[in-house]
Amino acid sequence: MVDLLIRNAKVLQLRDEKAQALPDRDIALRGNRIELIAPTGAIDPSRAKKDIDADGQLAMPGFINTHAHVPMALWRGLGEDVNIESWFNDYIWHLEANLVPEDVYWGMQLGLLEMIEAGVTAVADHYWHMDYAARAVEKAGTRALLGQAMFGANGIGQIEETAAFVQRWDGAAGGRIRAILAPHAPYTCDDDFLRASAHKAEQIGSGIHIHAAETREQTQASLARRGQTPIEVLEDCGIFNAPTLLAHAVGATAGDLEILADLRTPVGIAHCPKTYAKLAMGYNNLVEWRALGIAVGLGSDGAVSNNTLDLWEAMRLTALGQKQLTGDAENLTIPQALTIATVESAKVYGQPHDLGDLAAGKLADIILVDLSGTHHFPLNSVTASLVYNARASDVRTVICDGQVIMREREHLTLDKDEIIANIAPRMERLRRRDAAAGIQTYKP
Ligand SMILES: [Zn+2]
Incomplete structure (x- = not known):
């Protein structure tokens, strides 16, 4: 059994300073690590406790x-x-x-x-x-x-x-x-x-x-x-x-x-x-x-x-x-x-062996990026689009340590309303600038 199967993704791969997006891949996670990346369909979805259809989105390291x-x-x-x-x-x-x-x-x-x-x-x-x-x-x-x-x-x-x-x-x-x-x-x-x-x-x-x-x-x-x-x-x-x-x-x-x-x-x-x-x-x-x-x-x-x-x-x-x-x-x-x-x-x-790459054995910190927006069309080069066109709002799903923490832009761990409600009443005090109360003086 695998804990999570990401199906139908493109996978960003960097080897020897060459970058490419591998089409039609499934990514199997076990616990907090990537177990396997294989062509779509090679891993039986019934072997997965949960699955996510990436629908052609690009998977890359967080x-x-x-x-x-x-x-x-x-x-x-x-x-x-x-x-x-x-x-x-x-x-x-x-x-x-x-x-x-x-x-x-x-x-x-x-x-x-x-x-x-x-x-x-x-x-x-x-x-x-x-x-x-x-x-x-x-x-x-x-x-x-x-x-x-x-x-x-x-x-x-x-x-x-x-x-x-x-x-x-x-x-x-x-x-x-x-x-x-x-x-x-x-x-x-x-x-x-x-x-x-x-x-x-x-x-x-x-x-x-x-x-x-x-x-x-x-x-x-x-x-x-x-x-x-x-x-x-x-x-x-x-x-x-x-x-x-x-x-x-x-x-x-x-x-x-x-x-x-x-x-x-x-x-x-x-x-x-x-x-x-x-x-x-x-x-x-x-x-x-x-x-x-x-x-x-x-x-x-x-x-x-x-x-x-x-x-x-x-x-x-x-x-x-x-x-x-x-x-x-x-x-x-x-x-x-x-x-x-x-x-x-x-x-x-400080984690070169665990992070920064999607491959079997690495920690599962994976983001799914939607490249179907107008600003990417026509998608002539996935890698150029990532560097020059992509926006934070193209990120749809975020997985860290094998856990889904944002799914299709819905937060699963943090509560935006709660955060805003707790910050708003602090701001009047936080914005004050009392000339006598600097914690340090900058002198190069
Ligand atoms: Zn700094």
């Missing part, structure tokens, strides 16, 4: 968001048309002073609801009050890698607290939740704090999720202040002895890239192109990075710098941005964009 601050969705639309210093100092760090733990529980559910609707089944989230975020993930049925953010200024004692968070949640919800240490950035954590974080990560066997070299200006400021680039600081402090998820690295120098390329422990970069464009943070040359073998995954970042948590947009902006940046339209091809969105994002997320 998107993996490799860097986000999901509950910030509460503040989308605030902090518009400003540069990064004003974005932090006039908006974010005042708004965040209003946050109470319960806000994170509801803000997380809001962001997870949006991500499920866009086919995102996993997120590496870096935020505050993460016990509340974890409870939201448990409820949503999605996958998450959660880090409790730390600023050095709040004292070394937090490292023990967040290590306890990691030990409390790593492997929870049947393995859907993993946890990680999350010092904020080299510009908000001094060397001693970073060293202590690296030491703790080694001691408890955790990885580290951290922002670094977000802009070229940050790299310049770090060189002036510490005589080292932010990436050199992280290396010197032992951060890279742990598997590391680096957010951004837009300001990485050629020397920094060599450091990253030579590391023995896994390191991946979360690439968040909409934030970079919106806050004019500069742009990374992924063509060079990928040539060095550095893994790059897609990230949304928070919805105050992105406005959505939609990785279709991130994938499209990644392809378009690299063509424009390099002045060469042959760069960042469709198969490469799809590879970054799936296989490489799984690597950056």
